[in-house]
Amino acid sequence: MSQTDFSVISLASIASFDAEADVLVCGFGGAGGSAALEAAKAGARVILYERASGAGGSTGLSSCEMYLGGSGGTSLQKALGFEDSTENFIAYLEKAMGVRGDPEKIRLYAEGAADHFEWVRSLGVPYKEAVMLEREVVPLTDESLLFTGNERTLEFKDVAAPVPRGHVPSHEGDFGGRMFIDALTSAVVEAGVDVQYDSRVMHLIADEAGRVVGLVVKQDNQLRYVKASRGVVLTSGGFIMNDEMRKRYLPDNHKWATPYGNPFDMGDGIKLGQAAGGYTINMDEAFVSLPIYPPSKLTFGILVNQRGERFVNEDAYLARLAHYASLQPNQQLYLLVDADNFDHPMYIERLDVVATGDTIEELAAEAGIFPAGALEQTVAYFNQHAKQGVDPKFRKAPEWLSPLEKGPYGLLDLSFDKQTAVIMPGTKGPLTFTLGGLDTLPTGEVKRWNGGIVEGLYAAGRVTAGLPRSSEGYSSGMSVGDATFFGRIAGRQAASQ
């Protein structure tokens, strides 16, 4: 048996087990900790295996923004005067996910997200009743609620009233994930879960009927055989660090994006699940972020490609901006600003100024925008309508429309081959993590290609195709929100067998 092929081991081939529990959980990030806690609370004996020497995974590295709402509003939304009906939340999520969305997961999530927030609070994670309304990805001050998606853009306002849904632990700086994981670890240990670190799950064990009945874990360089009397839950994260899988499933993204995750985002769980008969979906989708998120005044500028054409409403969220930017020729893009709307955010010195000019003609010639006259035409068309407060082509919201009329003009380079990343200086292109994986029922049961399920096997978090399905519709907080919400359900489901 190879130690890295993740093949299924037959129950009949095993002489004796080294250990046994009711529920075995593979990976202690957000999904795994949540699954283990709920399974233990439901009365199951639980072992939680983690490949690293400590808990956290990508969840521990994250800001722990969770995208929550519905039920009239979470307690935080309500306290800050925001109302968010479940139907409003569903309308937003359905628009965001489009045809790739899973309607059942969307409904379940929207119905349960407000209660889920109370669960997170019950772990002792602190939230402050303060909202940030600026265009920011994460507040570096201590507010706990912010807009983290496309809610305020006209296209989304057509279907759902805009409400801030990004819930982030209160702190100064960006440590939300650590705070959440520390609180979750205390709860997991208190609930009696047997947590074993430096333990890499290598194989699943299945009986003759294909039911998963245990796993093989590598500890101290030894393979140990462990029996699961109720179920095995895969929560080992995505595959953004696995170069081979990334090249296969995300060949374009592989060329220009920088992986964002923990070193063990190697797709182990996806391979384990596939070997047991699980089906994968959405493997060609990943979150990507524009290297910068144009804040406040820069949003009055326009994004253009190397042909001088606009391609997106600039007030969209950074994941949506990056999605459309990735479709432009050679992923070359520029932000055009005029003298009135130039701003000096802290990172501006990281951006190359491709050209400046007292007129657009001068600037376009200096930048080598081809064909000649294209940028002038784009700006003239934009200005003509911006004066009337409309953007017929891309529907940027009126509050961000102002004609670009006052020179000198500047063209800032946001092309993916430039080192413009603010969050990870020195890297090129968007940061990225995967959004595809095992296809699951909302209960966490892993589906087979024919619609049946792999008995005894559950999964949640980035090892699955969960709630978030595309960068185009991504709001920050959808991933940790999804991993913890569906992780809890998967843990309860496994324990109930």
Ligand SMILES: Cc1cc2nc3c(=O)[nH]c(=O)nc-3n(C[C@H](O)[C@H](O)[C@H](O)COP(=O)(O)OP(=O)(O)OC[C@H]3O[C@@H](n4cnc5c(N)ncnc54)[C@H](O)[C@@H]3O)c2cc1C
């Ligand atoms: C810096 C950063 C910031 C982010 N900020 C946010 C945010 O604020 N909000 C948001 O929604 N999303 C955010 N994301 C994305 C989000 O953090 C992840 O998508 C999400 O946390 C994944 O959760 P998970 O439980 O599925 O996986 P993880 O949290 O990665 O946990 C998986 C665990 O499984 C372990 N493991 C892997 N293979 C094995 C194996 N064979 N055996 C045993 N254990 C194994 C790993 O070591 C890891 O600990 C961020 C990502 C990064 C990198």
